[in-house]
Every structure is written in structure tokens, then in C-alpha cells.
Amino acid sequence: MSNLVLHLTSPQRLWLLGLLILWAMLLFGGFAFGSDPEKRYRRMPVWTRMASSATLVLAAWSWWLFVQHTGAGNYALLIAVGMSFGFLGDLAMAKLLPIRNRVAGGIASFGIGHLFYIAALVGFGNLVGLDDAGARWGSVAVWWLLGLVGWWLIVYRGQDATPLHWAAL
CATH class of the missing domain: 1.20.58 (Methane Monooxygenase Hydroxylase; Chain G, domain 1)
Incomplete structure (x- = not known):
């Protein structure tokens, strides 16, 4: 360090x-x-x-x-x-x-x-x-899940799917 x-x-x-x-x-x-x-x-x-x-x-x-x-x-x-x-x-x-x-x-x-x-x-x-693999991949999974929920709430919910919607994911 x-x-x-x-x-x-x-x-x-x-x-x-x-x-x-x-x-x-x-x-x-x-x-x-x-x-x-x-x-x-x-x-x-x-x-x-x-x-x-x-x-x-x-x-x-x-x-x-x-x-x-x-x-x-x-x-x-x-x-x-x-x-x-x-x-x-x-x-x-x-x-x-x-x-x-x-x-x-x-x-x-x-x-x-x-x-x-x-x-x-x-x-x-x-x-x-x-560099603990479990902690690293666990945090990646949590952030991906939060990102997916945010994407669904902000971008996708109530919309017809377009290529831009999927690109925003």
C-alpha cells in the first residue's frame, strides 16, 4: 500500500x-x-x-x-x-x-x-x-441486480421494447 x-x-x-x-x-x-x-x-x-x-x-x-x-x-x-x-x-x-x-x-x-x-x-x-473472488463476484451480482431493477423501473416499464431499450440495459 x-x-x-x-x-x-x-x-x-x-x-x-x-x-x-x-x-x-x-x-x-x-x-x-x-x-x-x-x-x-x-x-x-x-x-x-x-x-x-x-x-x-x-x-x-x-x-x-x-x-x-x-x-x-x-x-x-x-x-x-x-x-x-x-x-x-x-x-x-x-x-x-x-x-x-x-x-x-x-x-x-x-x-x-x-x-x-x-x-x-x-x-x-x-x-x-x-481480491477475494467470492466477495468480488458477489458484489458484481448485487450491482448487476440493482442496475437491472433500475433499468426496468426507469427505462423499460410500460414501454414497447426497442433496440435502444436493450442497448440501455
């Missing part, structure tokens, strides 16, 4: 903190100033959504750059790749990528990103000794 202690320099910490603050400003500022009083909704403008997502990608790749030769290097790399796929999904859903089916492309990109997050967390769990 001691090899996971990140000894970031003060400038590195300040850089990551600055990116976190910028991300928060873009995210919450976008909600605050992105409202349309006539339509009564709060929606972030596209530029703040994309900029907040890009800021997270920059932070993830910066963190990997800072820790690539430590015990956290592989974990940070997988998180950065996952964040990059999430950003591609955001770009697709915002109609900023020239793809024919933006919803399917966005869902696929988010899904690939989540596979990288899962790989990062499994690797981290192995590194710190959280």
Missing part, C-alpha cells in the same frame, strides 16, 4: 487543484447561467459541457503524467483512457462528431470508457489485497 502514496510536488498539486476548480466553475456555472427562464429549464450550454468534460480529461492525463512511474501509474492510465472515451461520448451526444448515429456512438464510447474504469478498479483492488 505504501507504494500507492502519491508524492506530488506542490506545483503538480496546484495544477490539479486548479483544474478541479475550473471544472467546478464550468459545471456549476453552466447550470447557473445556462437556464432559459421562458422555457423553465436549466441546461448547460454545449461549450460549458464540453469544456468541463475536457477539463476532466486534462486532469486525468496530467495525473497519469505525474504518477506514471509509481504504483498508481497503471491505475491513472486506465482512468485517463476511460475519461477520454467518456469525452468522445460527450462529443458524439452533442453532435460535434461526424457520426451517423450519435446515440449509439455515445453509448458505445461511454461503455468502453467504463470498461477501462472497471479494469482500473480491479487492478487497484488486486494491488491492495481486495
Whole structure:
């Protein structure tokens, strides 16, 4: 576990903190100033959504750059790749990528990103000794069951089944 202690320099910490603050400003500022009083909704403008997502990608790749030769290097790399796929999904859903089916492309990109997050967390769990197969697969089964119930309640219940419903599963 001691090899996971990140000894970031003060400038590195300040850089990551600055990116976190910028991300928060873009995210919450976008909600605050992105409202349309006539339509009564709060929606972030596209530029703040994309900029907040890009800021997270920059932070993830910066963190990997800072820790690539430590015990956290592989974990940070997988998180950065996952964040990059999430950003591609955001770009697709915002109609900023020239793809024919933006919803399917966005869902696929988010899904690939989540596979990288899962790989990062499994690797981290192995590194710190959280590798009991029964506990791991038991928790996966519980979360899959909760996800299935949530999908049924939110997406599927009372609807005619379409390919998009099954893709959301």
C-alpha cells in the first residue's frame, strides 16, 4: 500500500487543484447561467459541457503524467483512457462528431470508457489485497441486480421494447 502514496510536488498539486476548480466553475456555472427562464429549464450550454468534460480529461492525463512511474501509474492510465472515451461520448451526444448515429456512438464510447474504469478498479483492488473472488463476484451480482431493477423501473416499464431499450440495459 505504501507504494500507492502519491508524492506530488506542490506545483503538480496546484495544477490539479486548479483544474478541479475550473471544472467546478464550468459545471456549476453552466447550470447557473445556462437556464432559459421562458422555457423553465436549466441546461448547460454545449461549450460549458464540453469544456468541463475536457477539463476532466486534462486532469486525468496530467495525473497519469505525474504518477506514471509509481504504483498508481497503471491505475491513472486506465482512468485517463476511460475519461477520454467518456469525452468522445460527450462529443458524439452533442453532435460535434461526424457520426451517423450519435446515440449509439455515445453509448458505445461511454461503455468502453467504463470498461477501462472497471479494469482500473480491479487492478487497484488486486494491488491492495481486495481480491477475494467470492466477495468480488458477489458484489458484481448485487450491482448487476440493482442496475437491472433500475433499468426496468426507469427505462423499460410500460414501454414497447426497442433496440435502444436493450442497448440501455
